[in-house]
Amino acid sequence: MRTISHWRLLSGLLLLLAGRAQAQITPPAGPATVPAAKPAAAPPAAPDQQPAADSARAARWSLHFQQTVITQWHANFTAPYSADYSLQPREKAKTSLTSTLFIGRRLWRGGQVVFNPELAGGSGLSAARGVAGFPNGETFRIGSADPKLYLARLYLRQVWALGKDEAPAADAPNQLGGPAPTRFLALNVGKFSLADYFDQNSYSHDPRSQFLNWSLMSNGAWDYPANTRGYTVGAVVEYVTPAFALRAATSLVPTEANGPILDKHYGTAHSETLELTRAYHLAGRAGTVRALGFRTVAGMGDYRAAAQRPDRDLTLTRVDGRTKTGFGLSAEQELTDEVGLFGRLSWNDGRRETWAFTEIDRSASLGLSSAGTRWRRPDDRLGLAVVANGLSQPHRAFLASGGHGFIIGDGQLRYAPELIGEAYYSFNLPRQHATISPDYQFVLHPAYNQDRGPVHVLALRLHVAF
Incomplete structure (x- = not known):
């Protein structure tokens, strides 16, 4: 790729800055590094309980770094027809890269500011089009593969303790080490990703260390508000106790579907999001259930109206003030000390244009995650999951008429649910603060089309974090 020298220069600069800062600003609360992969398969005993740290002293700074490189390829597959928004039946491998600095600074009692500059480049298969449950959660739907440095997060967090009980919090990305209340009220205001706060499934949430597929990152039918790169501006209020947590958010949406610019009107x-998290124990094993609801207001197009237009142009049916509503259920359950089970079920009304995430109106997933303890690799992770994605009747009729959204549209459609299976194995390399993860995905009926596929997708992921 002609931009590879730029990648090396910019990512090397971030690595250098992170290394110097880590040497100069060492938080007093515990070690300055965290494992590259998420810890053991078991979820916490209570929602959002802070992980234990080696020290209870309050840190003034938190500094971490991550870099993720993913190369992905699919085998040739059967496709009697294709369009501009189809997954191409033959193409070369594609590579994506992200590098992030996580900087946190304590301002006063309970207050901190978070700043995350991020570098991203590369592209997804077929320009990140042609599969609703797209197979690389680290790539964006952007026109240029050139790496760009941008602001991912900049927000203020204020925590008010609602009792005297405290537990030590580990120094982690965007989390300061030191004593933290177990019952608290928090307000977060600024630029962030709503996925930082909602649907925090322990086994299936982070494409940098877990499953790669978009519909395994969160509830597939949650059209969560974000710009093209996955970030928004807004406010999140959290009420957290050892038994349950309640979160509510209001945030901006893009000016157009999957657009880079947020609408300030x-x-x-x-968009508003509400989630209730409840911890429980089943046969002495910890589990968590989350119930999420959302409502988005934006200038969306209407699928029925667009299907009746001669040009099938969805953008010409947009009207300000239209709404999209939906819900999501997420559960995780520890089965043994090494193995955990998770599942999700989500739905949205599917009448109006998908505005931010991906073209999924119904989704169900089930999976397992295991540590490698039985084969003497306790820090390795094995993940297996299946997903079924679906569309509303107006949405599928629009695609069948020849229309397209911002991610799928084959020019015609013989509808069937999009079925996806994914398996990954993460090799932990502790001395390098890294993991290497081969990944395989099987996609049946890509973009809900029985006439195309199936597709076999292979990937190799390198993730460095400290």
Whole structure:
């Protein structure tokens, strides 16, 4: 790729800055590094309980770094027809890269500011088009593969303790080490990703260390508000106790479907999210259930109206103030000390244009995650999951008429649910603060089309974190 020298220069600069800062600003609360992969398969005993740290002293700074490189390829597959928004039946491997600095600074009691500059480049298969449950969660739907440095997060977090009980919190990305209340109220205001707070499934959430597929990152039918790169501006309120947590958010949405610019006309364009998290124990094993609801207001197009137009142009049916509503259920259950089970079920009304995430109106997933303790690799991870994605009747009729959204549209459609299976194995390399993960995905009926596929997708992921 002609931009590879730029990649090396910019990512090397971030690595250098991170290394110097880590040497100069060492948080007093515990070690300055964290494992590259998420810890053991078991979820916490209570929602959002802070992980234990080696020290209870309050840290003034937190500094971490991550870099993820993913190369992905699919075998040739049968496709009697294709269009501009189809997964191409033959193409070369594609590579994506992200590098992030996580900087946190304590301002006063309970207050901190978070700043995350991020570098991203590369591209997904077929320009990240042609599969609703797209197989690489680290790539974006952007026109240029050139790496770009941008602001991912900049927000203020204020925590008010609601009792005297405290537990030590580990120094982690965007989390300061030191004593933290077990019952608290928190307010987060600024730029962030809503996925930082909602649907935090322990086994299936982070494409940098877990499953790669978009519909395994969160509830597939949650059209969560974000710009093209996955970030928004807004406010999140959290009420957290050892037994349950309640979160509510209001945030901006993009000016157009999957657009890079957020709409500042809050009166006619905004999104609200509400989630209740409940911890429990089943046969002495920890589990967590999450119930999420959302409502988005934006200038969306209407699928029925677009299907009746001669040009099938969805953008010409957009009207300000239209709404999209939906819900998601997520559960995780520890089965043994090494193995955990998870599942999700989500739905949205599917009448109006998908605005931010991906073209999924119904989704169900089930999977397992295991540590490698039985084969003497306790820090390795093995993951297996299956997903079924679906569309509303107006959405599928629109695609069948020849229309397209911002991620799928083959020019015609013989509808069937999009079925995906994924398996990954993460080799932990502790001395390098890294993991290497081969990944395989099987996609049946890509973009809900019985006439195309199936598709076999292979990937190799390198993730460095400290």
